[in-house]
Amino acid sequence: MTERAQEAPDTAWLRSAFMGVQEELVLKLKLASSSIGHAPTIGSVNEDHWITVFRTYLPKRYEVATGFVIDSRGARSDQIDLVIYDKHFTPTLLDQQSHRYIPAEAVYAVFEAKPHFDKDYLKYAGEKAASVRKLHRTSVSIAHAGGKYAPKKPFPILAGIVAARASWADGLGKSFSGNLPTSGNNELNCGCALDHGAFDDFDGNVNVTPRDGALIYFLFRLLGRLQSIGSVPAIDWSAYAGIIDSDTL
Incomplete structure (x- = not known):
């Protein structure tokens, strides 16, 4: 064996370990589906499994929770299964148990966790996304030793959307792509159907990866995208204070 061959990287063990994480999640979702007879409870358990996976693989600067997104004008989104938001600079508000009320300025991404991909669930997830994207977001300048950083554009x-599988015979094929919302506030940028693969549009077009290793591929691609976004805008807390000061109260 040549020296070059001896030095070739051995990634098989790492790929196997990553695929094991995916299979473990598949089993958990299947167990929830088969052992819990109450549909809302199944949904809640599945959300918790996905939240655990996201929290495990995203850095601590990001938090993941179920909740509502709110803005400084008093508007509120639909309830969102998984909200990825800034944990370092922005507190959540009006929290009730495990449900969060998250300022729109803090939000990086939103996901729906469903039993499978189909036309109706894709449409539903797009509508949930739109309820967040239409909210108002503030941004103010940040003082530093040499002056001020200009307000960051949101x-x-x-x-x-994430799920155990896709409902179509061709998985994430033409049926999927024909029903995927790809424009406007309803656009879905990425997702994972554990039994069929993952997708994202981070390179400009919708790309689909096969089943094997799809979960970790999806998470690493998402992480790379989050890194490229950088920090959230500096929230204008005076705009939220104005709600308390309002003459309408």
Whole structure:
């Protein structure tokens, strides 16, 4: 064996380990589906499994929770299964148990966790995304030793869907792509159907990866996209204070 061959990287063990994470999640979702007879409870358990996976693989600067997104004008989104938001600079508000009320300025991405991909669930996830994207977001300048950083323009909020599988015979094929919302506030940027693969549009077009290793591929692609976004805008807390000061109260 040549020296070059001896030095070739051995990634098989790492790929196997990553695929094991995916299979473990598949089993958990199947167990929830088969052992819990109450549909809302199944949904809640599945959300918790996905939240655990996201929290495990995203850095601590990001938090993941179920909740509502709110803005400084009093508007509120639909309830969102998984919200990825800034944990370092922005507190959540009006929290009730495990449900969060998250300022729109803090939000990086929103996901719906469903039993499978189909036409109705894709449409539903797009509508949930739109309820967040239409909210008002503030941004103010930040003081530093040499002066001030200009207000950061709010970035487009990412949206997606995660599930155990796709319902179509061709998986994430033509049936999927023909029903995927790809424009406007309803656009879905990424997602993962564990039994069939993952997708994202981070390179400009919708790309689909096969089943094997799809979960970790999806998470690493999402992480790379989040890194490219950088920090959230500096929230204008005076705008939220204005709600308390309002003459309408």
